[in-house]
Amino acid sequence: MYTFVDNVTEFEFNEFAGNHEKTHLLQSYQWAQVKSTYKPLYVGVKEDGKLIATALILIRSLPLGLKFAYIPRGPLIDFTNQELLKFFSDNLKKLAKANGCFMIRMDPGIAYKVYKVEEKDDSEETEYGQNVIDTLKSNGYIHRGLPLKMHDSFQPRFVAIVNLDDTTINNYQTRLKSSLRRIQKRGTKIESGTYQFLDEMSSMIKLTESRKNVSLRNRDYFKQLLDAYPETAEIYIAYLTPKKNIEVFTKEINSLTIEVDKIKDNSPKKAHRLNEQINSLKSLVEELEDVKDEEKTVIGSMLKIDFGHTVNLLYAGNDVKFSKFSPQEFIYDHIIKESIAKGYKYADMGGVEGSLDDGLTFFKAKFNPEIVEYIGEFDMPLSFKYKLFNFAWKMRLKLRNR
CATH class of the missing domain: 4.10.860 (DNA Excision Repair, Uvrb; Chain A)
Known part of the structure; x- marks a missing residue:
């Protein structure tokens, strides 16, 4: 017999989520501390007193008093169990309505396709991914499609993930392996820490924002991440001794x-x-x-967080004035090697554009990742307000993509 729990404890939640096959940082208990402007709900389903499904739900408030429930990279549930999924969905709808939400949006961490960058054209849909799409649609969810652009969904649908094992380093692109040997000879060094490197982290990100004309994150946000994950969040800096x-x-x-x-x-x-x-x-x-007169010059940085069996490489920045010292390649390589030694299974390098023809993809491809193409977002309308929101959202995307 199933029991719906709307206040799963932190220990229970992370014990289940951290060990789940489809675990993701965005489904950790602490992620709600990072998204502090959202109201968090930690829900789950128990069978005979044992957790068999969880979801971190973020209640997002919009103008005009509108609210919706969002489940990033979740829920963590057996989508093949129709009875369980229906029970979860029925209770989820009741809870969302009780919190004044006009819809539920979920973004399951289920792969639609998995392939190497150079194999995209020959890739095929996973049977499980297609089954989950069909199952959710049959339960009343609206599939929002398979967008290519990174910003056409709340989370990137295409993500570069490196499998970590004793073959990982040897599978780097040949040019990267040669570059890493040169970097070591050129004297690039790495340190890791937490709060003591916040200023360096934020300054490198500002340089990247200015160079790419994008808006990323600031010092306060990086501090939030360190506060939320005191045991597993780290900042790495690459530096020179000029x-x-x-x-x-x-x-x-x-x-x-x-x-x-x-x-x-x-x-x-x-x-x-x-x-x-x-x-x-x-x-x-x-x-x-x-x-030339400085004892130490920071030339690159990265913030990463470990959760479950995955190392999440979240934010990175560098000073292009020192591009010959390749700080980003050096930091990525350092963390990957360190993570292999610690027994992690995956390094999540973050999102890429679905076209796979941009500079970010070319950079990440050096590490020979798999591109995990997720099944996308699903909406459950709970009110007539959903149609109004959906229209406004489509107009926003249309204006952005002009």
Whole structure:
């Protein structure tokens, strides 16, 4: 016999959600602390006293007194169990109506397709994903389709996820592996921490916002994440020690120059290769010219949170003035290696555009992720106000996509 629970405790909730096959950070108990302007509801279904389904529901308030219930990357439930799904949906509708909501929107973390970037055109729908779509539609939910653009849904429908095991590093693109070897030689270093790196994190994000003409997040938001996940949230910074770096590069330039002078007449090809190395080192010194007297210069940052079996790489920024030191590649690689050692199964690199032809996709593809294409969003209308909201939402997307 099923029992609907509308106040699951934090321990019970995270114990179930953290171990669920389809677990996601956005279905952790603490996520509501990050979305502090929403009213959270922690619900679940028990059978014989044992939790068998959970959902973090966020009640969002809109202008004119409108409200709707949103379940990001959830619920965590066995969608093949028709009886359970109907019981959950019936109680969910009652709860949403009691909270004055005109609709429920859910975004199940169920894959519609899974493929490598280069295999997109040959990919096929997963049987389970299609079954869940059909099941939800038969239970009265409206499928909002399969949009390609990242901002056409509340959460990105296309996400790059790296499977973590003993083959992961070897499966990097060849160019990335070569680049990582160069980065280590160039002296890029990494530190990790929490609140002590908030300023560095926010400054790197501001540089990225300015460069890409986008709005991301600010220092207060990053602090919220650290507050909500004190045990698993970390900030990583990539940095240089310019004075020391320049000393090392200059010493190497001088050494190579002496060697070139010795062999240039007898080994012109080798001398040419050495001159290329010298020019490369000189370009690194030039890149450090503005910070040559500094002991430490931060050139990149990332904030990540672990939940369940997944490491979530949430926000990253870098200073393009130091692009030759490749801070982002170095940080991603560092966290991936660290996560493999800790036994995590996946590294969620976040959303990409469904066209898979943008710069963000090209960057993430270096790490050979799988593209997980989710089944999309589903709405359950509870009032005539749903049609008005849906019309306004479509107009908003139309204006944005002009």
